[in-house]
Amino acid sequence: MTKVCLIGLGRTGSEIARIIMKQRDMKLVAAICSDFSSKAGKDIGEILGLPETGIKVYTSSQVNYVIEKFKPDVFVDFSNHKATMNYISVISENKAAIVIGTTGFSKTDIMRMKVLAKKNGSGILYAPNITVGVNVMMLLSNIVSRILSDYDFEISEAHHKHKKDSPSGTALKIADQVEEGLQYSGVKVAESIPIHATRAGGIIGRHKLMAAGENDKIEIIHESFNRKAFADGALRGIRFIKGKKGYFEMKDVLELEKVLASFFDNSKVPLAKSSS
Numbered sequence: 001m002t003k004v005c006l007i008g009l010g011r012t013g014s015e016i017a018r019i020i021m022k023q024r025d026m027k028l029v030a031a032i033c034s035d036f037s038s039k040a041g042k043d044i045g046e047i048l049g050l051p052e053t054g055i056k057v058y059t060s061s062q063v064n065y066v067i068e069k070f071k072p073d074v075f076v077d078f079s080n081h082k083a084t085m086n087y088i089s090v091i092s093e094n095k096a097a098i099v100i101g102t103t104g105f106s107k108t109d110i111m112r113m114k115v116l117a118k119k120n121g122s123g124i125l126y127a128p129n130i131t132v133g134v135n136v137m138m139l140l141s142n143i144v145s146r147i148l149s150d151y152d153f154e155i156s157e158a159h160h161k162h163k164k165d166s167p168s169g170t171a172l173k174i175a176d177q178v179e180e181g182l183q184y185s186g187v188k189v190a191e192s193i194p195i196h197a198t199r200a201g202g203i204i205g206r207h208k209l210m211a212a213g214e215n216d217k218i219e220i221i222h223e224s225f226n227r228k229a230f231a232d233g234a235l236r237g238i239r240f241i242k243g244k245k246g247y248f249e250m251k252d253v254l255e256l257e258k259v260l261a262s263f264f265d266n267s268k269v270p271l272a273k274s275s276s
């Protein structure tokens, strides 16, 4: 039985808490909120609109107590990136694993995650795009740009008005995949792939890659209908990272690089430019 502690009980964390509590192979042992949160000390059932669960919400300054008392195998963080960096140090030093769903980290932060995982021999899964479908979209973006390397590529994304980072981390990663695909096909990428971002209403999340040639275009679209898509990804992440040492991303969980390598090596997809 995997013991899980959830950090951040906002829109996404709450959905993940509900789904973890329904699993047979894992147990939610505690949740952590910020020091001044109104959720501190409450039963998680009260926050989620469920009957009493016996699972309490602790504050960020009680993280050491939570580690000592419950010995969680895996922490899952959907809070905010400034808070997360402090949590990661303590959790990694105590050799517990963590799935980081929070976004907005700098390159230096990510480097620090890698260092901590190596130094402490703990498992860190950095998953700024935890939805399985979005990861498949990234793989497809890479493949399309390898084959249609003379097409023009543009990304558009839309999220709810509360989302702070813009463009989304996922859109930036899709752009990286397109650039990697183009480079694979010998194209020198001089300018970054254009990204258009919309922040409006309650849109959960939508990403579109358009590859347009002279005579046709392909569009790859991923849309999350609800936050359960994030929770599904989080469950996969928890099962993957338990007991592992090192720094990982969702592409490791889903073995996407293996898929890409086998696709291109085994089926010998022609990488020639498209012809009219």
Ligand SMILES: NC(=O)c1ccc[n+]([C@@H]2O[C@H](COP(=O)([O-])OP(=O)(O)OC[C@H]3O[C@@H](n4cnc5c(N)ncnc54)[C@H](OP(=O)(O)O)[C@@H]3O)[C@@H](O)[C@H]2O)c1
Binding pocket: 007, 008, 009, 010, 011, 012, 013, 032, 033, 034, 035, 037, 038, 039, 060, 078, 079, 080, 081, 083, 100, 101, 102, 103, 104, 127, 128, 129, 130, 131, 230
């Ligand atoms: N990886 C993905 O695919 C994915 C998907 C969705 C969202 N996200 C990311 O996940 C994060 C949360 O998103 P959301 O939409 O759930 O936001 P949200 O509704 O604002 O929830 C964030 C929660 O974090 C809590 N929090 C703030 N400081 C904290 C601290 N020091 N310790 C513990 N909890 C703290 C806040 O509540 P209290 O102040 O009451 O504690 C709040 O409930 C964002 O970075 C978002 O971009 C990622």
